[in-house]
Every structure is written in C-alpha cells, then in structure tokens.
Amino acid sequence: MTNAAATDPNRDLVLTRLIDASPEAVYRCWTDPALLPKWFAPKPWSVPRATIDVRPGGASLVVMADENGTEYPNPGQYLEVVPNRKLVFTDAYTGDWVPSEKPFFTCILTFEPENGKTRYTAIARHWTVEDRENHEKMGFHEGWGLCAAQLEDVARGL
Incomplete structure (x- = not known):
C-alpha cells in the first residue's frame, strides 16, 4: 500500500475516526452502490444515484x-483499490483515464483494524493550496464528519 500518512498541511485535509464496525463493513459501505446513498451526503442532502466501477x-x-x-454530479476514477483496507480515487479523471475538466482533489481512504473497530482515515489531497482552502471553507470537516457518523451507523448495521 502507498504511504498515505505523510500529509502536506498546505494541500491536504484529514479526517480520522474510530468507527465501531469492521474494516470489511466500512469498505463495503464505500464500494456497494446500494449502500452509498444511505450515508454519503450530510443530511438533509441525499444521493439519488451512485454508479461505481471499483477497480483501478x-x-x-x-x-x-x-x-x-x-x-x-461528482464524477471520478479509482486509482488504487486494496479490498477492505484502502481506496484511492480522484476527480482528475472520469473513468478509463479520461481527463476531467478541472481536477480538484484526490481522496485517500484507509480502513485499519483497531481493537475490533476500524481506524478510518480520509485524506483529501488538493491540487492547489487555494483548492484546499476552498474545500475547508465549504465545510469539509463538518460535512465529512457528519458523513462519517452516518457511515458508522450503516456499517454497524451490516
């Protein structure tokens, strides 16, 4: 696995939570298009549809x-897939290496077992300092934090 622990405070936003569910359940919530709508958007927002092809x-x-x-719509592409442990995706491509109009960030997710739970880490790695600042102002920590709590609820129920 790629070392995602080395972060750049100028370009990266990081969210870490200890989730009361197995890494397999948390990973499944990220990779099952039927589960994504149940937790991915902070309420009262919703996810009317999700189509994913989980492979590099x-x-x-x-x-x-x-x-x-x-x-x-949030189109993107998977870059790295390590079942039950890691997902890396970006909006720099829209699938099969087709470039997007304007890349914003790459997301590195890790799911590490910890005392019967999952140490869930999301790193939002931005192309520019300005993009990171804008994402933070958009409410990255609050929004991703709410989604992490919703994710935990869904994963715990699997």
Whole structure:
C-alpha cells in the first residue's frame, strides 16, 4: 500500500475516526452502490444515484442533491483499490483515464483494524493550496464528519 500518512498541511485535509464496525463493513459501505446513498451526503442532502466501477481506472459517479432536489454530479476514477483496507480515487479523471475538466482533489481512504473497530482515515489531497482552502471553507470537516457518523451507523448495521 502507498504511504498515505505523510500529509502536506498546505494541500491536504484529514479526517480520522474510530468507527465501531469492521474494516470489511466500512469498505463495503464505500464500494456497494446500494449502500452509498444511505450515508454519503450530510443530511438533509441525499444521493439519488451512485454508479461505481471499483477497480483501478474504473469510473465513479455519485450524484448528490440538496434539499431542493438540485443535483450535483461528482464524477471520478479509482486509482488504487486494496479490498477492505484502502481506496484511492480522484476527480482528475472520469473513468478509463479520461481527463476531467478541472481536477480538484484526490481522496485517500484507509480502513485499519483497531481493537475490533476500524481506524478510518480520509485524506483529501488538493491540487492547489487555494483548492484546499476552498474545500475547508465549504465545510469539509463538518460535512465529512457528519458523513462519517452516518457511515458508522450503516456499517454497524451490516
């Protein structure tokens, strides 16, 4: 696995939680398109649809919607897949190495076993310092924190 522990405070935002579920359950929540809508968007937002091809080069499209139903598509591509331990994806590509219009970040997720639970770490690695600052202002920590709590609820129920 790639060392994701070395972070750059100028470009990276990091969220870590100890989730009361197995790494396998947490990973499944990230890789099962039927489970993603149950936790991926901070309420009252929703995920009306998610299409994912979990393999290096595989596309993902997660569409979030605000409380008014306005949709926000999030296309991307998986770069690294280590079942039950790690996922790396980016919006720099939209699948099968087709470049996106404007890359914003790469996400490195790790799922490490810890005392019967999962040490869940999400690193949002941005292309520019400005992108990191904008993501932080958009509410990265609050939004991803809410989603991590929702993720835990779903994973615990599996």
